[in-house]
Amino acid sequence: xxxxxxxxxxxxxxxxxxxAGITALSLARTFADTADLSSTGTIGAAVxxxxxxxxxxxxxxxxxxxxxxxxxxxxxxxxxTFGAGWAGWQWGPWAGVAAAVIYGALGAFxxxxxxxxxxxxxxxxxxxxxxxxxxxxxFLAKLAFENAPGGGQTQSxxxxxxxSITISQIADPLSxxxxxxxxxxxxxxxxxxxxxxQVSIITLLAIAMFVLTAFILWRTSFGLRxxxxxxxxxxxxxxxxNVYKYxxxxxxxxxxxxxxxxxxxxxxxTNVYREGQTAGRGYIGLATMIxxxxxxxxxxxxxxxxxxxxxxxxxxKSNISGLAxxxxxxxxAIAIMMLLRGMRGxxxxxxxxxxxxxxxxxxxxxLPTEVALVAPYVTTLLVLATASQSLRxxxxxGVIYRRGEAH
Amino acid sequence: MKLRKLxxxxxxxxxxxxxxxxxxxxxxxxxxxxxxxxFSRMFDYGTSTRSLTLITNTATTYYLSAVAVAIGFKMxxxxxxxxxxxxxxxxxxxxxxxxxxxxxxxxxVAAILVAMFVGALWAGIAAWLxxxxxxxxxxxxxxxxxxxIGVISYVIVQxxxxxxxxxxxxxxxxxxxxARLAGYALIDPKVKVYGFFFIAIxxxxxxxxxxxxxxxxxxxxxxxxxxxAATASGVNSKRMVVYSMLxxxxxxxxxxxxxxxxxxxxxxxxxxxxYGFTGIAVALLGRNNPIGIAFGxxxxxxxxxxxxxxxxxxxxxxxxxIMQGVIVLSVVVAYELVRRNRVRTQQQNVGKALAAATTNExxx
Numbered sequence: 001x002x003x004x005x006x007x008x009x010x011x012x013x014x015x016x017x018x019x020a021g022i023t024a025l026s027l028a029r030t031f032a033d034t035a036d037l038s039s040t041g042t043i044g045a046a047v048x049x050x051x052x053x054x055x056x057x058x059x060x061x062x063x064x065x066x067x068x069x070x071x072x073x074x075x076x077x078x079x080x081t082f083g084a085g086w087a088g089w090q091w092g093p094w095a096g097v098a099a100a101v102i103y104g105a106l107g108a109f110x111x112x113x114x115x116x117x118x119x120x121x122x123x124x125x126x127x128x129x130x131x132x133x134x135x136x137x138x139f140l141a142k143l144a145f146e147n148a149p150g151g152g153q154t155q156s157x158x159x160x161x162x163x164s165i166t167i168s169q170i171a172d173p174l175s176x177x178x179x180x181x182x183x184x185x186x187x188x189x190x191x192x193x194x195x196x197x198q199v200s201i202i203t204l205l206a207i208a209m210f211v212l213t214a215f216i217l218w219r220t221s222f223g224l225r226x227x228x229x230x231x232x233x234x235x236x237x238x239x240x241x242n243v244y245k246y247x248x249x250x251x252x253x254x255x256x257x258x259x260x261x262x263x264x265x266x267x268x269x270t271n272v273y274r275e276g277q278t279a280g281r282g283y284i285g286l287a288t289m290i291x292x293x294x295x296x297x298x299x300x301x302x303x304x305x306x307x308x309x310x311x312x313x314x315x316x317k318s319n320i321s322g323l324a325x326x327x328x329x330x331x332x333a334i335a336i337m338m339l340l341r342g343m344r345g346x347x348x349x350x351x352x353x354x355x356x357x358x359x360x361x362x363x364x365x366x367l368p369t370e371v372a373l374v375a376p377y378v379t380t381l382l383v384l385a386t387a388s389q390s391l392r393x394x395x396x397x398g399v400i401y402r403r404g405e406a407h
Numbered sequence: 408m409k410l411r412k413l414x415x416x417x418x419x420x421x422x423x424x425x426x427x428x429x430x431x432x433x434x435x436x437x438x439x440x441x442x443x444x445x446f447s448r449m450f451d452y453g454t455s456t457r458s459l460t461l462i463t464n465t466a467t468t469y470y471l472s473a474v475a476v477a478i479g480f481k482m483x484x485x486x487x488x489x490x491x492x493x494x495x496x497x498x499x500x501x502x503x504x505x506x507x508x509x510x511x512x513x514x515x516v517a518a519i520l521v522a523m524f525v526g527a528l529w530a531g532i533a534a535w536l537x538x539x540x541x542x543x544x545x546x547x548x549x550x551x552x553x554x555x556i557g558v559i560s561y562v563i564v565q566x567x568x569x570x571x572x573x574x575x576x577x578x579x580x581x582x583x584x585x586a587r588l589a590g591y592a593l594i595d596p597k598v599k600v601y602g603f604f605f606i607a608i609x610x611x612x613x614x615x616x617x618x619x620x621x622x623x624x625x626x627x628x629x630x631x632x633x634x635x636a637a638t639a640s641g642v643n644s645k646r647m648v649v650y651s652m653l654x655x656x657x658x659x660x661x662x663x664x665x666x667x668x669x670x671x672x673x674x675x676x677x678x679x680x681x682y683g684f685t686g687i688a689v690a691l692l693g694r695n696n697p698i699g700i701a702f703g704x705x706x707x708x709x710x711x712x713x714x715x716x717x718x719x720x721x722x723x724x725x726x727x728x729i730m731q732g733v734i735v736l737s738v739v740v741a742y743e744l745v746r747r748n749r750v751r752t753q754q755q756n757v758g759k760a761l762a763a764a765t766t767n768e769x770x771x
Contacts, residue, residue: 071487071545110736120739123485123545127687128735135728142723143438283549290546368565374557377550384542384550 024329026187032361034322038187040175042311042319043194048269049314050300050307051206052077052261052278056285057292057299058206058213059257063108064294065217066250067230069398071126072111074282075133076255079103080262082137085156085273086144088266093162097202097263104259105252107133112251116244119400130282138275145273154275159267164200171196200268202260209257214296226250230394233401243401258282287380293391306376313372320367327375328357338386346386353382416699419745420692423738424706431730440722448720453713456595463600464590465708466701467607467665472686473704474614475526475659477695479544481618482631482651484537488548489659489683491555492529496522497663498559501579501674502568504586511585515668518586519606519661526660527653529555534652538645544652552683563676578675588668603665610658611697627651662686688735694742707731 029037036042056073063070083103088096107129114125138154145151150158174193178186217223226246228236233243261281266273284306291305292298312319331354338347360367384391432442452458472489479486486492500522504514533551536542563569563577572578588602618624630637630647638644662682667674689707693699710731714724 069545114736114740118740118743120743123487124687124691124739125736127487127684128732128739131684131688131735132729132732135725135730135732138725139434139723139729142725280553287546287550368561370557370561370565373560374554377553377557381536381547381550381554384547385536385540388540388542 020333021330022184022187022191024326024333025191026184027329028322028326029187030181030183032322032325034319035179035181036316036319037312037322037326038178038190040171040178040190040193040197042308042315043191044197044199045311045315046304046308047194047199047203048307049310050303051200051203052264052269052281053285053288053306054300054303055206055209055257055261055264056282057288057303058209058285058296059254059261060286060289061213061217061294061296061299062250062257063254064289064397065227065230065394066247067233067394067396067399067401068112068115068247068251068254069122069126070108070111070251070254071123071283071286072107072129072133073126073254073258073285074278074280075126075130076104076107076111076258077262077265077278077282078130078133078137079107080259081266081273081277082140082156082262083259084263084266085159086140088159088263088273089145089148089151089157093159093267096159096267097162097260100259100263100266101256102259104262105256108252108255108258109248111255112248116247116251119402121400122398141273141275156266156273158271161271162201162267164198164268165204166198167196200264202264202268206260206264209260210296210300217296227394229401230396233396233399237403244403247401258285261285284376287377290391290393291380291383294393302380305379309372309375309379313369317366317369320369320372321361321364323372323375324357324361324367328354328361330354331357350382350386415745415749416694419741420699420738422741423692423734426737427730427733430733431726434729435722435726445717445720445722445726448716449713452716453709457598458712460593460595460598460600462705462708462712463594463604464665464669465711466704467601467604468662468682469685469689469704469707470607470701471610471658471665472662472682473689473693473700474610474686474697475655475662476683476686476690477693477700478614478651478655478658480631480690480695482627482647483634484648484651484655485545486530486533486548486652486655486659487545487683487687488530488533488551488656489662489686490681491548491552491683492526492656492659493522493662493682494559494678494680495529495555496525496660497667497678498562498579498674499525500660500664501582501667502562504582504668505580505673506568509586511583514583514586515588518582518668519664522660522664523657524660526658527656530652530656530659531649534649537652538648560676563674572673572675576675576677578673578678580673582668582672586668587672588664590669599669601665601669603661603669606661607665610661611701614658615697623650659683659686688731691735692738 025038029035056077059073059076060070080100080103083099084096087099111125111129114120115122141156142153145156146153148157171193174189174196178190178193180186217227225236225241226249228241229243229246229250237243262278265277265281270277285303288302288306289299291302292300309323312323331350335347335351335354338350435442435445453462472493475489476486500518503521504518507514507517509517529551530548533544533547536547537544563579568579569577570580572581590599590602590604592598593600618628626637626642626647629640630642630644634644663678666679671678685707689700689703692703692706693701710727714727717724717726
């Protein structure tokens with residue numbers, strides 16, 4: 001009985017959470033008078049910005065679920081952007097995507113050799129991969145693009161665009177419903193419409209990857225073995241699991257996903273490879289993975305929040321007051337919940353922070369853009385600081401495992 | 408015996424450097440470059456007196472960054488936040504030295520103290536999160552790096568602390584002549600060796616003395632080697648985490664100052680931004696040893712400066728970044744292999760000794 005009611009309770013909880021989120025959004029939109037907070041354009045942009053971060057986070061899940069802490073995602077993503085620009089420019093966008101995935105996977109394979117076979121500290125090896133990825137792409141870019149038409153030392157020639165999908169029969173009515181400004185309903189419509197308007201094919205691919213990952217890791221025996229390598233490799237070994245093999249597969253997949261994220265940045269986000277294009281998104285992906293408790297659903301939610309805040313700030317400076325109000329409402333709501341549950345210290349701290357944001361919204365006419373710039377990072381730190389007790393990383397994450405050295 | 412130990416210490420880094428030379432050599436050759444020509448041009452350019460001065464200056468910065476990272480490493484703490492710590496520290500120090508009128512030397516001292524304080528403060532947040540909330544410093548310092556960028560941008564762009572230093576470049580006001588540590592023309596008549604070079608040497612000596620000759624250093628190394636053993640012998644490991652993170656942050660605060668007080672004199676948004684990661688690489692190469700780090704910093708600086716000639720030769724100078732990446736990756740692998748080898752030899756020796764002891768017992 002209890003086994004059946006559990007998923008239902010989870011479903012109800014998530015639905016309630018989404019409803020509460022939309023209500024907060026609606027309140028903020030009404031009182032801050034910024035319709036852009038839930039407009040089709042904002043949501044569309046947010047989805048686009050969330051994709052590379054989410055894919056990096058998903059790569060992090062693969063790697064860390066097998067017990068390898070992967071800080072080298074950034075370097076693998078950089079390799080991906082170069083692969084996308086290099087092959088995409090010459091043989092079309094799909095070749096670019098393929099090359100990006102292969103380049104990312106190659107970077108990850110080197111990382112796996114060093115961390116799995118040689119048993120080197122994973123954070124150190126990841127840092128080295130980041131240095132290496134950056135150096136190799138800069139070097140190759142100069143050789144490959146300097147004399148290419150429309151290219152330069154730090155930039156590839158343009159890559160033709162990949163198809164994007166608009167279902168106007170759904171997007172248009174939703175969009176016009178959003179513009180009417182009805183409390184809650186318009187905001188829900190706006191949120192939905194973003195998923196039917198100019199959605200890149202890679203975005204669909206990314207969503208498929210999330211579903212596929214959730215299925216493979218939690219519903220197949222392969223996934224169980226892989227996760228057992230990240231929880232207790234010695235126990236897995238004693239049951240005959242080839243831990244090294246699973247770690248290799250997991251880490252290489254992780255790099256392929258980071259490479260795909262790079263392809264999105266180079267081909268969909270812009271239409272060229274450009275030096276420094278990743279701008280730390282690999283690290284941010286790791287943050288969303290932790291935010292999402294090393295699970296695909298939570299990671300997708302975390303990436304969406306990052307993408308949403310980024311989209312608001314990029315679209316218009318006037319959105320930032322709305323964002324501050326939204327943040328204040330959410331913080332105060334969480335603070336009240338915590339106080340009701342008897343968590344006084346954390347509740348009071350969050351309440352104070354919410355009150356500070358609220359007064360910033362009420363007292364100033366224009367908030368500086370930097371508020372939006374740091375919001376995702378402050379959010380991550382807050383989540384870590386308040387929810388660190390309920391976060392549960394894989395038990396052997398980052399632990400060096402040597403075959404036959406059980407203890 | 409002593410020679411044997413020296414070989415043990417040097418084997419891994421030398422192997423890594425040779426391996427990286429081979430890898431980059433293969434890469435260069437596959438693009439049709441003349442390997443020996445490339446390396447000899449680099450060597451010629453890198454050993455001119457002007458280059459040697461620049462190498463000394465660059466190595467000064469790398470050295471401080473690596474010591475900051477090494478203090479954490481000694482305690483098994485990974486301070487990835489040096490980037491954020493030194494940038495915020497340099498900005499604050501530049502603002503203090505640029506805005507507040509003080510007699511020259513006093514102003515420089517104030518800048519140094521402020522920088523150390525701000526660096527320690529920023530690292531202290533990560534220490535607090537780790538000790539009180541159990542959050543890994545790896546992730547919190549990465550977040551704090553981005554937070555620092557936001558804070559700096561806000562202060563320079565939105566507040567009165569930033570002014571227009573050059574056309575379209577905002578930064579803190581220029582630091583007055585007397586407060587600068589522009590340095591001395593020791594090697595080349597035209598380029599000065601940073602005044603901070605000597606401070607970096609002092610930092611290295613203090614690092615060595617504190618680590619090897621004080622109770623604090625002993626506790627720090629003990630906690631890093633075996634937290635449980637250290638706790639059992641009365642070391643408060645949480646306190647050690649906080650202390651080492653604060654010390655690491657304080658030294659990290661100095662990383663931006665050689666450039667600030669020796670060349671830039673103003674903190675602008677274009678201030679060099681990535682010394683923290685270089686510090687990690689150099690600390691790894693130098694095995695957290697004050698002298699090893701010095702060699703690592705000089706090597707890194709030599710590669711960075713001498714490669715500037717390569718673009719003129721038609722070879723992308725990023726070949727040295729590849730080289731540095733390969734060195735870091737292979738040196739950690741080499742250290743690991745050497746360590747494993749040593750453990751195996753020790754076990755074998757113990758086994759032999761035990762076997763010999765039992766046969767002796769038996770023959771009695």
